[in-house]
Amino acid sequence: AQSVTQPDIHITVSEGASLELRCNYSYGATPYLFWYVQSPGQGLQLLLKYFSGDTLVQGIKGFEAEFKRSQSSFNLRKPSVHWSDAAEYFCAVEMFSGGYNKLIFGAGTRLAVHP
Amino acid sequence: NAGVMQNPRHLVRRRGQEARLRCSPMKGHSHVYWYRQLPEEGLKFMVYLQKENIIDESGMPKERFSAEFPKEGPSILRIQQVVRGDSAAYFCASSPDGQNYGYTFGSGTRLTVV
Numbered sequence: 282a283q284s285v286t287q288p289d290i291h292i293t294v295s296e297g298a299s300l301e302l303r304c305n306y307s308y309g310a311t312p313y314l315f316w317y318v319q320s321p322g323q324g325l326q327l328l329l330k331y332f333s334g335d336t337l338v339q340g341i342k343g344f345e346a347e348f349k350r351s352q353s354s355f356n357l358r359k360p361s362v363h364w365s366d367a368a369e370y371f372c373a374v375e376m377f378s379g380g381y382n383k384l385i386f387g388a389g390t391r392l393a394v395h396p
Numbered sequence: 397n398a399g400v401m402q403n404p405r406h407l408v409r410r411r412g413q414e415a416r417l418r419c420s421p422m423k424g425h426s427h428v429y430w431y432r433q434l435p436e437e438g439l440k441f442m443v444y445l446q447k448e449n450i451i452d453e454s455g456m457p458k459e460r461f462s463a464e465f466p467k468e469g470p471s472i473l474r475i476q477q478v479v480r481g482d483s484a485a486y487f488c489a490s491s492p493d494g495q496n497y498g499y500t501f502g503s504g505t506r507l508t509v510v
Binding site for chain 2: 326
């Protein structure tokens with residue numbers, strides 16, 4: 282069955298430190314992968330997406346993610362975290378079935394940033 | 397160009413009442429998806445609709461929940477006889493053709509059942 286795993290429920294980093302949020306997926310075909318961010322009480326904002334081509338994708342707010350097919354991973358990174366990055370981050374895979382698509386989300390990683 | 401509009405933003409219902417959540421997709425989008433986010437959990441797919449058709453309702457609870465997307469007007473997620481366990485954030489997303497990769501999400505409706 283298709284699934285998305287985010288192993289880290291909570292992560293705390295210091296402002297200015299680097300960040301890596303892990304995401305592993307299980308999907309039989311070539312995946313379309315996404316990272317979304319959700320600030321408290323808000324909706325979801327798309328950070329970046331991978332469809333094909335270059336396995337390192339750049340997103341908004343200085344985020345990037347690397348698709349590694351051999352590891353079934355799509356980890357999100359940022360070289361220097363800002364306090365405003367504190368939020369919840371969701372990895373998602375778009376699965377195709379029956380001629381249409383739908384997003385399957387991971388459980389999320391809540392990021393706290395220390396000053 | 398308004399995004400996906402959901403209303404109300406917050407909804408409080410007593411146990412046993414009905415909850416109606418509305419979602420107006422982006423202009424030109426005819427595909428709507430509903431997701432539910434329980435406290436401290438990720439988003440779970442509920443239902444996928446096109447205009448006047450339910451395409452996939454595999455994530456909908458079998459009882460008390462229904463969804464529609466009429467030819468005119470917003471998509472409605474209806475929860476009858478709400479219970480405390482229905483308290484959650486309900487998000488709607490839309491896409492123009494169901495094959496667009498990545499959706500546009502609304503800000504959600506936060507339902508609290510008291």
